[in-house]
Structures are given as C-alpha cells and as structure tokens.
Amino acid sequence: MPDANSLYGPLDPAPDAGWTDARARMGFFTDTSVCIGCKACEVACKEWNDVPGSGLDLLGMSYDNTGALTANSWRHVAFVEQPRPAGHRTPPFAGLPTAATVSAASAAVAAGTADDTGTDPGLPPGDPVAAARMAAGPEFLGMPGAQPPGRATGPAERTDFRWLMMSDVCKHCTHAACLDVCPTGSLFRTEFGTVVVQEDICNGCGYCISACPYGVIDQRRGDGRAWKCTLCYDRLGAGQTPACAQACPTESIQYGPLDELRERAAERVATLHERGVPEAQLYGHDPADGVGGDGAFFLLLDSPEVYGLPPDPVVTTRDLPAMWKRAGLAALAMAAAAVAAFVGGSS
C-alpha cells in the first residue's frame, strides 16, 4: 500500500510501487571531479539503446556540442570553462602575459547557438547574461569566500583556470514527477527503483516533459514519444552494468546499489575536502530533498545551476493534495455560483 511519504519525503520507491519482491535500489553516482569529458557515456548509451542522432551543429559551448539532455541524447556531458582556481592545483597561467579572461564572453555568445536535435523542445537558446555568469570568475558570482585565500583572480589578468566537465543524466527521482503525472502508465517504477518510459505504451501526451523539474525528458520528433535514460533496464535485468557506466574510463560514472553509492560519495567528498577542494559538494544525494533524493546523484565542483541543474528542485506532487483541494473548492464554488445564478435572481 502507498506509504505516508508516497508523494513527498524519504521513501523506498520500488515497494511503494507495488514491488513486493523489489530489488536493491540501483543508481548512478557521477563524480565530476574525475570526469575527463570524453563523452564515452554519450556514445555507449546511444549504441546500446539505438538512440538516433542529435544534430550536427557546432554549439561553441566549450566542447559541448550536444547541448542538453534530449530524447536523442540520454547522457549529456557539460563543459564549463572558468577563470577560477581548481582545488589545490597550481594556477595554470600564473606568470604568463595574459590579459582579461574571455570565458564569460565566449559563453555568452554560445548561449545563442542552436542545434537541430530532432526533438521537442530540444535545445532552446539561452540567456547570455546567465551564460556569462556561469563562466565568470568568483567576482561575478558574488560569492566571497568560495575561493581559497590568496587566490583571487584580478580582473586585469587571468592566472587561474578550471574546466568543469559533468555527465548529466536522468535523475531517477525517488518522487518522479514524470512518472506520477503520466496518464498512460507508460512511465513506471521498476523493481530496481528506476524510472523507465515504456515505448510500447507512451502516446506522446508530453505531460512528463513539463513535469520534470530537471528538464530531462523530451519528445522525439517524427516518433512522437517521450524518451529518456532507462538506466539500461534491460541490462539491469540481466545483471549487467548500464552501458554508460561500463564505458566510463575514469569511473566518473559509478553504478551500484544506491546505499553503497551514497556512502562512497560521502567518503569521496571528505577526501576532496581534505585535499583542498572545499567546493566539492554532493547534489541529489539527500533523501530529504525536494524529490526524495535522486537515483542518479552527483559530486559537483560548483553550484548546480552552473551545470544546468536546478538548485532546489521540488517534485510537483508534493503539492498535489493541496492542489486537488483547491480544485475541489473551486468546483464547489463553481457549482454554488451556478445554483445561485438560477435560484437567486428574478428573471
């Protein structure tokens, strides 16, 4: 039977979805501190899942020519160039005849590029100012204290630089709005606690697309259906590792039981903090967060929004009871108004 936390709060989602024989909840831990941006995950995913091409345009978003997670890209490697220090590393351009940084300006230009991803809504253009802020130094972000002492980057010359890379994927939320709002039951919770679109069921109503707080799921043009990462449901059933995690050369993408991954991630953050990377932070690991924790969570080196992630997502179903209540009140009001209209007047 549904849990008290069925709509919001910590929950083991598979039993809640009727799996009396649920398996251990499986997920991804993506450690961006060891990501080398090779995009093996993107390709391995496409090869296994027969995902179509997603456009041949140069986006100029550093080395990201995929742009976003779409129905035709279920893994997306983000690239962010920033004139900021990277952990304890020696500033790479110290002592060189450099002038001001260009990362922000180039990012602002790249905000306007487009790619025919073959999907809807695919990859809409962005806001140049927000793009600039993403790629700017700490002084732009107005986050004093985010940098180690003595590492301030003056506006006149750039000495520090870091290149963030991050393989994004469907979060397989504990409370998956896409799943909950799906009117056909196409999106469903598997015995592994993952969230999968059933391609034989989906009728392309598009509701899931608006419901996803991460902007993950997307509709394939021509095909009409919604597509996203299945966490390789077919491979999981066979006891195999999802294609992306298996391919990942540096174990940036780790696959396993979520409990184990969360422990591993906590240790990794601690190690990084010890090694002088105070900006290392987990994202989506907390079962108490707005979506009940993600089945695919991340170790990030900057604010989530820099990577295109919402800083504090909340599943829409949290407010569902209140919404229905309001709808009920409105319906009563409407009925009352109608009754009143007919019985109240004289003519």
Place this chain on the structure above:
Amino acid sequence: MGLRTFIQGWPVYRQLTGTDPLGRGTAAQSARSATLTARTETADSVARSVCPYCAVGCGQRVFVTDGRVTQIEGDPDSPISRGRLCPKGSASKSLVTSPLRQTTVRYRRPYATEWEDLDLETAVDMIADRILAAREETWEDVDDAGRPLNRTLGISSLGGATLDNEENYLIKKLFTAMGALQIENQARI
C-alpha cells in the same frame, strides 16, 4: 484472449486488486517490459576482439545475432581496459554497421567524372595486370656499378598501422618479392 484475461491484464484492474493502487509500478508495467532482456543475453555468439582505433588495445566483446553485429562493448576481463571504452571504442558498432560503409568495388576510369561498378574478381585481375606492367616499365636490375637492385620504384604503398600483423606480414612479403620497395605506413607519419 478472453474478456477475463483482458480485464485481468487491464492495469486499472491490477491497480484495484494488486499492491500498486497508484499505478506507478507493477500495475503499469507492460507485457513487453516484463519480458525485456538484454540483447547480449540472447546473442548467437560473442567474439573477443580488440578496439580498432588507438593503440591502447582495449578489449571488446562483439555480440552477433542472425549474422549481424548487435553490440560491441568493453571486455571486463581485460587487464588493460577493465571493460571500459572511450567514445570511439564505444562507437565501434556504428563503425562496422555504418550506412556509409562501401560494400562494393568502385572504379574510376581515367578522366572520368563519376564512379562505375566493377566486379571484385575483375578488379583484382586488373590490379595484377597493372602491377606487372608497372614493374616491367620501371624495373631496375642493377645499379651503375653492376650491383643488384632488384626493384621497382614505380609502385608505392601506404598503410598498415590499422591492419593485422598477419596482413602486414603478407603485404611486406609480397611487395618485397615483387621488388616494390616503397612500402610505408603511419609509423612514418
């Protein structure tokens, strides 16, 4: 399918009678999803191979069903790659099954502006004739001092770094025997 089975297969019925009243999991699962399995599990054969791109030598497993390559992925047993592949290695299936691959002989006649078709057997025969003609035309028996040269500088070859050792061996052996000296590959580049 009887009405009864139909009704029992209806997710709404399963919602009402099963453990998943909200229709999120077991009730919503389709028949296809329930029987889904990895295609590597049902492959007819698996070949243990090696990635064809760079020289690291990552192990690959090539899965074949009905005579077609259905998946190429890293070999977890490999002490070199531990089952991992880079984007190129991961794209190996697309490489070998690419619709752009040429599978027939193409022939361009001198001064032609388009390709023509040619039978493979004929092509090999024509090439053999041209080799013999080039040798005949450019053969050098001895140098000015009468020392042997045994060669032709009329034939060149470039390639080998993407080929197998056995192939390189035959190439070098045959070219050497025909006196073709100008055999090179990427190792020079």
Place this chain on the structure above:
Amino acid sequence: MSPHRPPVGDRFRRFLGRLDAAGPTGDVPTGPGGGPRAGRRGGGRRGGGEQLNVPPAEFTSYYGRPVLKPPVWKWDIAAYLFTGGLAAGSSLLAAGGQLTGRPALRRAGRVTALAAVSASAYFLVNDLGRPDRFHHMLRVAKLTSPMSVGTWILTAFGPAAGVAAVAEAAPWLPERGVLGLGRRLLPPVGQAAGLVAAATAPALATYTGVLLAGTAVPSWHEAYPELPIIFAGSALASGAGVGLLAAPGDQAGPARRMAVAGAALELWGSHRVENRLGLLSEPYRTGTPGRLLRAGRALTAAGVAGALVGRRSRVLSGLSGVALLAASVATRFGIFHGGVASARDPKYTVVPQRERIRRREAERPAVEG
C-alpha cells in the same frame, strides 16, 4: 546543419544592444576583442519601461539555457482549456435551464457542451505525439496524474453531455416506429444525462487548473491555489456567454448572474497570479501572456458590464456573450503562455529556488538553536 536557424551570436548581439541602451550602469568590462563582457546585471531587462516590484534577479544557468524543458503542448492545449471550460459552463447552464424551465438555456447549453467537448477531444488527441494511442489513456487511473483524472472526468462527462445534446433532437424525430420510441424516451434520458454532465462539469472545469499546476513549470505550479479558481470562473463566464448569446432576454437572467460570478472569480484569480507570485508573476504581466491577460480582463469587464446594462438589448447581451467567450479564450491562452514563458527562461527556475534555499538556511540556525 539546421537550416533557417538564427545566425550565431544573434541573441548575444541583441544582448549587447540592450547593454548599450542601458548605459554604463553595470560592471561591464570591455574584452580584448573590443566586445563588451557580460557583467553584473540586474533583472528586469525585458521590462520595457514597466516597473517591476521584484528584486533584480541575478542567476546562473548552463550557457543561460533553460533548466526545464518548456512544455511541448501546442496551441491545442490552450484551446482545450477554453473548450473544456466552455463545455463545463454550458452544461451547468443547460442543467440550470433544464431544472428551472428555461429551454433556450438548456438547449443552447447542451448543444454547446457537446460541441465544446467534442472539440476538446479533438484538441487533446491532436496534441498527442501518437494520436493512434489515445486510448492508452484508459490503461490506468492515477490520482497522481491530473491528466489521468481528467481523462476519466471527460469519459464521464463526454457521453453524458453527448446524450443530453442528442436528446434535444427528440422533437425532430418521427412520432412512430423505433425512432418514435426515441422521441419519447430521449427527453427523460437527456434530463438524466444533462444532470450527470452538470454534476461532473465543475470537476471538468477545475481539474485543468491542477493539470497545469501539476508540472514543474514555475509560474503554473506556484499558481496552483488560483488556477482552479480562474478556470472555474472562466468556465462560468464562458457558459454565461453562451447563455447571453442564445437566450432571449427573459431567460437570460441566470446567465447574467453566472457572468458576474464567473467574472469575479476569474478577475480575482488573475489578479492574484499577476501579483502574488513575486518574480513568477512577471511572465503573466509581460509579453504576449501579459497582453492576453489584460485583454481577458478588459473583455470580461466589458462582458459583465454589457450583460448588466444590456438586459433589455438582445444585441448588447449577445455582444456581452461574445466578449465573455473571447475573454475566456484570452485568459486561457494568457495563462498557458505565461507558464511556457516561465519555463523558457531559467531565471524563473533558478531565482525562486535559490531564494528558497536562502530562506531555509536563514531559518535553520533558529530551528537548531
């Protein structure tokens, strides 16, 4: 390469143009290439002279791109919001007419309800990526899915409304034979069906509010308390519009009162979403959605005024009805596009969430202490 795409950097150039227009207010260093740098800039850049009472929104996103996927629903869904509401309002009107002996209202209401619900079905199916799979909607019944709930509401309402409308054809049937039986049986069946439709109508009219609010689209979701009210009001007003159009003056009284009640709900709700939501109200006040909602408000006011002052004039009543219907259309499209706009701009995703985090963190020590 995709054809017909805007030239690269176009958006950036426009941004630079705005910077120039804004003057040297921000911290905008000039790059070595001569191009200005993006610097610290406040929000409200799309203000166009309008004074916003929201703080300047400084936010970040990946290449400024939307965090969310904007809804893929096309105009059909906005149109459905109207037709669904119209169907609901009309069927209430019809039921009222039926119960209070106002045949004109009944007839117009039933026919409009059928037409509107048919259009609704068309719009809904047409918007599917796989229209041939529309019946998959009936696989499950999910309380968590407003669309699923709506499907079942429509499944109840649609046939009822249909039967009620068909019953209106009874007078034209021959008096004898099988059809004659229909002539006799249809009116009572129609009465029952009309009441069933009317009973489900409020749900039909208001669930769409939950449909929109039950998304991650910021300006929809945060407006969840108001959307059902607005839609209920809009449905009443549009139903009233039908009544004003169809009914002779002596039967139109309830329609006038419905118009007033609907308009009140709608105007109150719209006012709330345009002002209560802080930054997330912005999309409802600016751009196309802003224009649509302003038009809706004006039309509503005009419609109500016309309905009230035009008691004696059939023409004025009719015009009022048209205005109310148009108002409903404008309001629905305004709400729809306002939400879409809020999903397109990452500002509306990031800034409120950051604010939420800030508030939470500000509260935390108090809680812990």
Place this chain on the structure above:
Amino acid sequence: MAEAHPVGFQWVMEARKRGAKVFHVDPRFTRTSAVVDSYLPIRAGTDIALLGGVVRYILENELDFREYVLAYTNAATIVSEQFVDTEDLDGLFSGYNSETGSYDQTSWQYEGQERNSGGDDTGKERDTAAGLEHESHGASVRGRTRRDETLQHPRCVYQILRRHFSRYTPEMVERVCGIPQERFLELARAWTENSGRERTGALVYSVGWTQHSVGVQYIRTGAIIQTLLGNMGRPGGGILALRGHASIQGSTDIPTLFNLLPGYLPMPHHADHETFDDWVRSIRHPGQKGFWGHSRAFAASLLKAYWGDAATPDNDFGYGYLPRMTGDHGTYQQVLNMIDGKVKGYFLLGQNPAVGSAHGKAQRLGMANLDWLVVRDLFLIESATFWKNSPEVDTGEIVPQECRTEVFFLPAASHVEKEGTFTQTQRLLQWREKAVDPPGDARSELWFFYHLGRKLREKLAGSPHRRDRALLDLAWDYPTHGDLAEPSAEAVLREINGYDTASGRPLSAFTEARDDGSTAIGCWIYTGVYADGVNQAARRKSRHEQDWVAAEWGWAWPANRRTLYNRASADPQGRPWSERKRYVWWDPEKAEWTGYDVPDFERTKPPTYRPPEDASGPDGIAGDDPFVMQSDGKAWLYAPSGVLDGPLPTHYEPAESPMRNPMYGQQANPARKVYEHPVNLMNPSPPEAHSDVFPYVFTVSRLTEHHTAGGMSRTVRPLAELQPEMFVEVSPELAAEAGLAHLGWAHLVTGRSVIEAKVLVTDRLTPLRVDGRIIHQLWLPYHFGTEGLVTGDSANDLFGITLDPNVLIQESKVGTCHVRPGRRPTGPALLDLVADYRRRAGMSLDRRTPVATTDAAGGGTDERSPEASPVEKRGEDA
C-alpha cells in the same frame, strides 16, 4: 592522454588516487590538463629546452640515482678527445658537413673506438631512416670502454652532459619555452623527488612528440632524465609512448616500411649490403656484445620464411632476391616523385594521406598524377575521391576530365570481420576473433594480398625473367577456408613465430633460431607467440584471475616480457632496489632470475658474471649490465652513434619558427631532412627575412571524439555529432589582436595553403612571453576533410614537409602561419592569396632554405640567406 587515450588514462587517474602528482605539458590546456595537478603551457617545439632544463637541474644538484647511474649507464665512459660539443660550436657538434647537411660521427665515439662508428656517412643513414633500426638496439660499440668511476674525468659522459646542458638554466627554460621559472622548478622538484630507490616516475608522451624535426632527440632527452633518475626497467617508471593506431607498433615490428624487414632487420642497401655476409655483418657487428650477436640466424630464418625451399645456405637463402635501397624512399619522397611523374601505381591500405599526411595538397597532387591508385578502406575517404572532391578541384588545380589516375576502390573488412593480431603500444599482441563475415565485396587485406599474390604468380608462371624468380619462388601456400577462400591468419602467425623446417614444430624462443636453414622465422622478435603450437596472443585469462602484471593476457614481445630491461629493477647484486619497487630479482637459492615478469636477462646468468676479455654477443654482457640489447649493456646517456643529429639532444627551433634560436647561432636542426621542391616551400624563419609575414605558431592534435584523418569517425554518426565542425582555438589575446570572434570564421594562411575554421576563443590558450616577446599559438584538430557526415578544411594542408633525420618523420606538430578573420577565398582567388603571402615572404621558387645558420659550420653558412649573421653567441645568461 585523457584527450587521445582516455582508457589508458584510467591508470593515471588510479595513480593520482594513490597520491601520485601528475604534470601535463602541452601548448594548450586539454582535457588532461583539467584533471592533473599542474599544467605547464609550452611553446610548441621547445620540449628539449624544458627537458634539458630538468637534466641540468638533476646534474647541478646531483640528484641522479648515483648507484644506478654508475652501474647501469655509460656515465663513466670516456669519450674521444676529438668530440666537440655544441657549447663550443654554437649549436653544432663536431663532424658537421655543411655540404650534405649531415654529421660524420667519428669524433663522437668513445675514446679508442673512433674507427668503429660505422656512421661516417650519416647523410646516407638519414635517407634510409637508419635510426628506426635502432628501435630495439643501439649501434655498435666493441670491446671494453674506458671508464672513470669517479665521474670526474672532463671527457666522461657525465661531465660532458653537465657541460652540454649547463646553459639550460631555469631562466633559459623560461626564455625559450615561455614557462615561468617557478613552474619549471615545481616540475623539476617533483620529478626528482619522486624518483630514486623507493619511488619511480613515469614519462608519458603521445606520438606528436615524434612529429618534429628533432623528434627522436625529444625522446632521447626524456630517456636521459629517466636514466639519470633510475626510472628505467623499473615498475612505475619508464618512457611510455602512446601510439595512435591499433597496430602501429605491429606495423613497425613487422614493418610495412621501406627501410626495414621484420624484426628490425634493415632492408639492404645497394652499396653497403651487396652480399648476405655484408648485410649480416652490418647488423651484428662481429665482436659486438648483446643479443644482436645472433642476427645471422634471425636474417637467415627470415629469408627461409620468405622463400621456403628455394632458400638454401648455398644461395644465401635467396638474399639476392631482396630489393635494395639507394637512398630515401620514404613516403614523402614518394609523394614528391608522384608529382614528378615517377610513380605509376599506389596502394592505400586503411590510410588517408589526403587528410592525414603533412602537406595535403602535395599528397593530392601526387595522387592525381599516377597511372593507377588502389584504395582499400571501409569508407570512400578523401584519398579515394580527390579527383572529384578536393580543395584542388575547387581551385582548378585538379580537373577531373584531365586527371588520368585510374582509381580502384576496394571495400575492406572491418576489425570484427576478420581474425588476426594487433600489436598495441605496449608491445602486446592480442588476437581478435572473427565475429561476422564481411559484407558484399569487402575483404580482409589478408585475402586481398594472398589472392593478388596468387594471381601474380599465375600470370608469371613460366616467366623467363630473372626478376620474376623472387615471386615465383616465394613460399605462398597458405591454407584458405570458407566461401570466400580466406587465408588462415593462424597459419601466417605460425610462420611469423617461426618453425623448425624439418619437423614443422613451432619454435618457442628466438634463441632457437639457426643460420643453417633449419629454422624459418617470419619475425624473430615475435618468436614464442605460437609456442607449443598455441596461439599465445589469444590468451584471455581474466584480470581477476591473475596478478597485476597479467602475463597471461595476450602475449608481449619479446618472450612475453611486459617491462623491458627489467633487470634494472634490481641492484647490481641482483637485490630489489627497494621492497616497494621489487619486480625482478636474483634468487640465489635457485640460482636464477625471478620476479613478477619474465626477466629480461639470461635466466641463470648470475649478477657476479663478468665476461671474458674477448667475449661477444650475449656472452659479452656482464651480470650487472641490464640493457642487454645495447652493445655495451649500458643505457646510453650519451649516444656515440645511432642518432644522426647528435650524441646529445640540443634545442633547435622548429623548421618554421617566428623566433631566432635563443640558445645557439644554429637555428634549426642542422641535420634535418629538407626537400627542395616547388610544392614544398617553407615559411621563412629567422635569420631569414620576412618571418614576420607568418607571425603565429600553430599546432595540431587530436580530439577525443575523432580518430586521425577522420575516416573512422567523421563517418560514424555518434562520433560526428560530438565534434561536428572544423575549428581553431585561439587565446583571448590573439583574438583581440587578429580581430577574431567566438564562433565566427577565421582563415589561416601558410606558404602552402589557406584553410578556414570556426573560431573558439578560449581561456585554455594563452600567449607566452618568449625571449622578450609575446608569442601567440593557435591550435587545430586535424581530423577534417571533404567526405563524411561532417566536413571541414584539413589542418594538415597547412604544413610543409621537413623531416626528422633519424626516422624521416615529418614536422607536423608546429609551423608558422598568419590568421585573418572571415572565410577564406574560394576558387582561383585562394591561390592568389597564397601567392601574395609567398611574394611578401620572399618565398620564390629559387630560394633555398638555409640549413646551417652559424659560421661554426666552417664556411657552410648558406650564402643565399640574406640575414645569415656572423656567429652570435646567444643565450648565455650570467
């Protein structure tokens, strides 16, 4: 490494997790730089200055692993008094001949061995890329050498090294490379602190290092450091070359190269190797120590494998059949010969020179001037379609209706459609099983060449010509199988391994090779790959079921050794240098070498073994001489022969450089191979005038998402979409200077060509302050061409052809160019633009590139160079 070899890079990340400090030196900030501890931007083409700085840092601070250096290297060996260093000749070594642009190596020899060099005509050695023969062995040193174990003798190698590198100070490193001193010192400190008895450090390079006019010397400098620090032959140490093609190591071992035969036996030279005995003597150097002493058996066994029954001791095993070299027959010489109409036919086997080789235009013009061209590939690559779709068709230089080249495109089988072995970069042979049949007309090279040979032999049957005997007598009877009559790759591998000709028994080790015709061996260094009749390369014992050396996965040459010279992992007495770093050691109980790996030493030769006075071959190697392929058993800090452009690495500017060499009057490698040809005009560099016409430095390399010339990636959708357009990366500073905008167009001009690319303006590139001026560098990927799903101009079109003298590999990692905003002109206007630049740069057809640029060459200064200044002693800081 993360960029081009991501899966190999997992081991670097693994090391980092365990606390290793990783430095990355690259002209541009790459995906590797993003995850390492320290990134050092460097001016392209100055690596010797940087590494030389490290050598100096080690020597000046006496940070070398002295015990290792004394015992295992030639540091103590005394060099001839005739030797004169670059310190005294303004950048030249003694023995330079300005007429031939090459060295007489006599004066470089060890004391008392001046007549043993065998390298008195390095011009000829250069033409035949003789340096490549030394891939697995050093050149000759006979008998005993004079040594000073105190390392004090002014002519001992150690002191020569000190003096030679004395000017490679941190200040000089900064001045030449643009690397700030503190950054350099950080590197030098970390490298030395992490080497020695308890720790080892590894040097990893990708083979862009070889694509320089001083490429071999780059690697030599690395070798000097690693040897001084005791990092060779030890776990976690070494110099690791990351090669870029699946079997490029195999195609060097079993060479499809003009100057080599399998197992690094040299292709005979018409004048030096007239007879079998001449040839063998030149390989084994009678009296020389080390394993090359057996080379007569290797040579005889190879010929026996080639000509089977027709090869007998009486006819020198058919030695007379071998074609002879007369000079440079390398790929670039061939291309120029094609342009000059000297070559009739050309085979391209899985290679795309129209995009992948330097000077794309020369490549395509050459192909357009053949009688016939055979292209065997998976896709219709640019080299197959040059006659209808190439930049030259656009400019009118190739007119399809006037181009006579007959083109045969034969589809090739992919790696899953045939079986066979690759030899990977770590010398590991791995057998691939066949998964499916090739589609349509696609065939393996094995099929093509076997049946081509069969056909040729059929056509020649009964030929009266002597020249056809070699083909007719060839052992060419491989079993075939299947509908396609595919030859058996295992049978070929068995022949490569070698067998006893009497019994057919596969040999187990190359020590079984005989010179009497009783053994046939296709490639002696591979002997053992088919030991016991088992395909050892097909072994796939899971890594989970064996130790970290994983000796039972595949098979590594030689003799399945995973680390070469691993005797050096033990001290002279045979004990591990440290417990942490134990690898191979002497077991006194069993009286044999043992350890994790196959010992690279005679198994039972004790550490105490001392060779008799007159010993040669393996017997001449002492029990504490780990470098068993070297003729003195020592690692060579100083190379008295075998390296044609000097016994020690010296910083020279690239052939095209905007800078005068800050260190010496000699500008560029004086021994580099230069081709004076009308298509091959090199941009002027100082001291020539007009170098300012091409003020920027450009360098090229790979992207993770693409492979070499793009034939296997631009054709594959999931890869093509990841990097869909040609682009050029520039620093913000250069963008400002040249007026370039992010995502706008730019075109780059050299004296050969103009190409266009989209611009990425990125902080990842930086200007450098070099010798008092600012140098801007641009970076381009070289993957693009005119065919495939994504297309773009080819970066390699920008390069001219200048080669490293040792191995004849081109300098295609650095050049000079100009860059302008906007798209390039098309059609004939493009040629006009290039012509205009040439005119302004003084690149007339009769101009000769000055090679020697110092008077120290002894009157050899090229008089035609307008600015050939008198000796200007540069670069000595106080």
